[in-house]
Amino acid sequence: xxxxxxCMKGAAAMDWLLDIQGLEKSFPGVKxxxxxxxxxxxxxxxxxxxxxxxxxxxxxKVLTGIxxxxxxxxxxxxxxxxxxxxxxxxRKGISTIYQELNLSPFQTVYENLFLGREPRTKVGSIDxxxxxxxxxxxxxxxxxxxxxxxxxxxxxxxxxxxxxxARAISTNTKLVIMDEPTSSLxxxxxxxxxxxxxxxxxxxxxxxxxSHKLDEIFEICERLTILKDGQYVxxxxxxxxxxxxLISLMVGRETGKRERxxxxxxxxxxKELMRTENICQGMRLNGIxxxxxxxxxxxxxxxLGSGRSELAQVLFGANQPDQGKVFWYGRPVRIxxxxxxxxxxxxxxxEDRKEEGIIPHLSVKENITIALLPKLNKLGFVKTKEQxxxxxxxxxxxxxxxxxxxxxxxxxxxxxxxxxxxxxxMCMEPKLIIMDEPTRGIDVGxxxxxxxxxxxxxxxxxxxxxxxxxIAELVRNCDRILVLRDGKKKGELxxxxxxxxxxxxxxxxxxxxxEA
Amino acid sequence: MxxxxxxxxxxxxxxxxxxxxxxxxxxxxxxSFFNLNNLNxxxxxxxxxxxxxxxxxxxxxxxxxxxxxxSVMALAGVLTARLMPQIGLYPAVSCALFxxxxxxxxxxxxxxxxxxxxxxxxxxxxxxxxGAAQVLCxxxxxxxxxxxxxxxxxxxxxxxxxxxxxxxxxxxxxxxxSVIWIIAEKTVLGHQIQAVGDNYKSSALAGINTARxxxxxxxxxxxxxxxxxxxxxxxxxxxxxxSLGQLAELDAIAAVVIGGTPMSGGKARVIGxxxxxxxxxxxxxxCVMNDIPSQYAQVLKAIILIFAVFIQREKRK
Numbered sequence: 001x002x003x004x005x006x007c008m009k010g011a012a013a014m015d016w017l018l019d020i021q022g023l024e025k026s027f028p029g030v031k032x033x034x035x036x037x038x039x040x041x042x043x044x045x046x047x048x049x050x051x052x053x054x055x056x057x058x059x060x061k062v063l064t065g066i067x068x069x070x071x072x073x074x075x076x077x078x079x080x081x082x083x084x085x086x087x088x089x090x091r092k093g094i095s096t097i098y099q100e101l102n103l104s105p106f107q108t109v110y111e112n113l114f115l116g117r118e119p120r121t122k123v124g125s126i127d128x129x130x131x132x133x134x135x136x137x138x139x140x141x142x143x144x145x146x147x148x149x150x151x152x153x154x155x156x157x158x159x160x161x162x163x164x165x166a167r168a169i170s171t172n173t174k175l176v177i178m179d180e181p182t183s184s185l186x187x188x189x190x191x192x193x194x195x196x197x198x199x200x201x202x203x204x205x206x207x208x209x210x211s212h213k214l215d216e217i218f219e220i221c222e223r224l225t226i227l228k229d230g231q232y233v234x235x236x237x238x239x240x241x242x243x244x245x246l247i248s249l250m251v252g253r254e255t256g257k258r259e260r261x262x263x264x265x266x267x268x269x270x271k272e273l274m275r276t277e278n279i280c281q282g283m284r285l286n287g288i289x290x291x292x293x294x295x296x297x298x299x300x301x302x303x304l305g306s307g308r309s310e311l312a313q314v315l316f317g318a319n320q321p322d323q324g325k326v327f328w329y330g331r332p333v334r335i336x337x338x339x340x341x342x343x344x345x346x347x348x349x350x351e352d353r354k355e356e357g358i359i360p361h362l363s364v365k366e367n368i369t370i371a372l373l374p375k376l377n378k379l380g381f382v383k384t385k386e387q388x389x390x391x392x393x394x395x396x397x398x399x400x401x402x403x404x405x406x407x408x409x410x411x412x413x414x415x416x417x418x419x420x421x422x423x424x425x426m427c428m429e430p431k432l433i434i435m436d437e438p439t440r441g442i443d444v445g446x447x448x449x450x451x452x453x454x455x456x457x458x459x460x461x462x463x464x465x466x467x468x469x470x471i472a473e474l475v476r477n478c479d480r481i482l483v484l485r486d487g488k489k490k491g492e493l494x495x496x497x498x499x500x501x502x503x504x505x506x507x508x509x510x511x512x513x514x515e516a
Numbered sequence: 517m518x519x520x521x522x523x524x525x526x527x528x529x530x531x532x533x534x535x536x537x538x539x540x541x542x543x544x545x546x547x548s549f550f551n552l553n554n555l556n557x558x559x560x561x562x563x564x565x566x567x568x569x570x571x572x573x574x575x576x577x578x579x580x581x582x583x584x585x586x587s588v589m590a591l592a593g594v595l596t597a598r599l600m601p602q603i604g605l606y607p608a609v610s611c612a613l614f615x616x617x618x619x620x621x622x623x624x625x626x627x628x629x630x631x632x633x634x635x636x637x638x639x640x641x642x643x644x645x646x647g648a649a650q651v652l653c654x655x656x657x658x659x660x661x662x663x664x665x666x667x668x669x670x671x672x673x674x675x676x677x678x679x680x681x682x683x684x685x686x687x688x689x690x691x692x693x694s695v696i697w698i699i700a701e702k703t704v705l706g707h708q709i710q711a712v713g714d715n716y717k718s719s720a721l722a723g724i725n726t727a728r729x730x731x732x733x734x735x736x737x738x739x740x741x742x743x744x745x746x747x748x749x750x751x752x753x754x755x756x757x758x759s760l761g762q763l764a765e766l767d768a769i770a771a772v773v774i775g776g777t778p779m780s781g782g783k784a785r786v787i788g789x790x791x792x793x794x795x796x797x798x799x800x801x802x803c804v805m806n807d808i809p810s811q812y813a814q815v816l817k818a819i820i821l822i823f824a825v826f827i828q829r830e831k832r833k
Contacts, residue, residue: 342723
């Protein structure tokens with residue numbers, strides 16, 4: 001690599017763009033970082049890996065000045081830094097793209113791009129022409145061709161994400177941190193993003209890349225640092241690792257390659273639980289018919305915008321279809337609101353855990369029993385004894401890691417939050433649980449546990465409707481997979497047909513019985 | 517279990533500490549502060565703030581606000597005064613409270629079902645209900661001593677002293693605070709109210725009937741405001757459509773905020789509101805008893821109010 005003249009000062013640390021040593025950070029009750037190191041070269045794509053709760057987010061937040069470190073050193077670009085705010089970090093050349101986009105949906109694309117650093121005209125007013133032109137240029141470079149004068153909120157999450165990336169790289173940045181940038185992108189958009197990342201690399205800009213999708217890590221990253229429970233595990237060259245080895249390093253135990261657990265189980269004779277006919281809603285659902293049998297795990301496969309989540313919301317009563325019929329145990333029903341679905345025994349884990357799932361400042365206990373409350377009702381009062389028993393039994397059963405049942409759920413890691421939400425529906429003794437992206441933003445270890453739970457539901461006779469953009473996950477878990485595209489059912493796969501190639505082929509071309 | 521740093525301890529006990537400091541200051545510098553008369557004064561004056569503040573605590577914990585409570589006080593007070601010569605005291609009180617609940621139901625319907633902004637809806641009703649109260653008393657104040665026997669009866673609700681010592685207002689205060697505390701802490705409804713305030717979408721998806729929850733909360737707020745209006749009218753033995761309960765909503769909101777219930781919703785701190793009300797009353801009294809112009813008291817209250825919001829700021833990130 002190129003030797004920077006500053007290296008003449010002699011310190012070996014000069015080799016690194018970013019050199020973090022012995023970083024420590026505590027929160028009330030938790031030590032989130034226990035002496036963590038991270039070293040990133042110039043122009044390198046460096047993956048930061050670890051289970052949820054490993055300390056990745058905390059590390060990033062300390063680095064970008066959202067949290068203040070308790071101990072340790074951070075050297076960036078040859079100088080020791082201790083940033084107090086994200087703006088300061090930005091000024092020093094560190095840009096971050098967060099999991100949850102923090103852009104303003106009401107402002108235009110170009111305003112978002114230049115938010116907080118708007119170019120001025122000679123008289124001091126904001127130079128909108130220049131902003132729009134530059135924004136168009138930057139986005140064109142990324143091959144994102146959109147009208148930059150429209151409000152950002154009118155575009156899909158994927159486009160918003162690209163704008164966030166554009167915003168980060170348009171500042172004079174030396175290091176871009178991407179916290180799960182691909183979690184809401186489809187395959188094509190991921191490709192574009194990776195193209196962008198490679199361009200950054202060519203310009204000598206470093207990227208810290210956080211993702212739970214292993215394939216992506218192997219495709220784009222050169223080296224990776226692994227954290228576990230706030231501790232530094234090690235740094236590795238990607239070419240020295242395979243997926244299995246990586247998983248075992250992160251989880252800290254040897255995980256066998258996970259295989260499809262069920263084969264050839266015959267649902268032909270099983271009782272029909274739910275059936276839909278010709279469900280239509282706006283542009284997004286164009287006549288979907290499907291059946292779910294008792295104890296069956298049905299997967300919905302398809303790209304972003306194929307109508308998977310929309311269908312789930314209609315089945316749960318969170319949205320109304322324009323037309324179509326729903327049958328429950330063969331009888332026509334109308335599910336107008338979530339409580340109609342809940343009464344029948346349907347649970348729904350949304351894809352947006354933070355906004356639609358958790359009730360952040362309420363305790364784990366209250367979050368588990370919030371849907372169950374009407375059943376814990378005695379003359380208006382909560383039957384606390386019963387409530388406590390249920391809560392502690394599910395905390396054990398699902399191995400929810402929390403200091404106590406009284407802990408606000410917002411303090412838990414993503415994987416544990418998801419388990420709490422699963423517990424919320426399990427304690428209702430449901431017939432059907434709809435899970436929209438149940439493992440999104442969850443580490444590998446917790447993922448395996450959630451998948452294990454899905455199989456246990458099925459064994460207990462509970463049906464599961466599972467939505468996932470990770471096809472491998474569907475392949476591992478589902479008894480039957482419906483492939484959706486543009487709000488239509490493109491095909492239905494069972495048995496030996498359930499494999500990644502077949503699913504992708506169906507998404508691309510549809511299957512022979514598509515015009516059902 | 518969890519260690520708290522200094523700032524968190526200050527946050528948690530800030531209102532209690534402030535109240536104790538005020539009491540201590542008065543004990544040292546204000547002559548005859550612990551005089552029985554003075555303590556009784558606190559109880560009679562704080563009654564409307566606490567009654568409105570209790571409903572307001574629930575409303576704010578749903579993430580809403582109810583600035584119509586002052587007008588609802590007037591409506592209930594005037595309605596009671598107008599009706600009681602014809603139908604007797606208790607029927608009149610029942611009718612007045614029923615009317616108050618109707619107002620609350622209307623607010624709840626608009627906020628919960630139609631999803632209108634609580635601030636705007638209750639601002640509208642504040643004006644409309646105040647107007648209704650003034651129309652009902654024909655623009656004149658109704659003096660209870662001109663209403664004969666029932667007037668005297670109702671006036672007793674403001675002046676009676678239990679055992680000749682404790683003002684009667686202590687009864688509604690204790691009752692209402694207990695009821696609201698039990699609702700917030702122990703009941704299914706209380707859990708649902710706070711869940712709706714903390715995350716509306718999640719709560720709806722967990723099957724909570726959010727509209728019904730809101731309607732109940734606003735009905736309760738209006739009910740207790742109505743009760744406050746009746747007791748307040750009884751205390752001064754006048755029902756005046758234009759002045760009864762004026763600015764009561766501000767005192768109630770201030771008590772809730774100083775008590776630590778976050779404006780963003782999600783947590784109802786019932787006892788906190790009582791402490792908040794006491795703090796404001798203390799400040800008023802301190803100034804009055806030390807011959808400090810009441811304008812200073814207002815500035816002091818404002819500072820404390822803003823400080824309370826400041827302290828909450830980080831808590832609810």
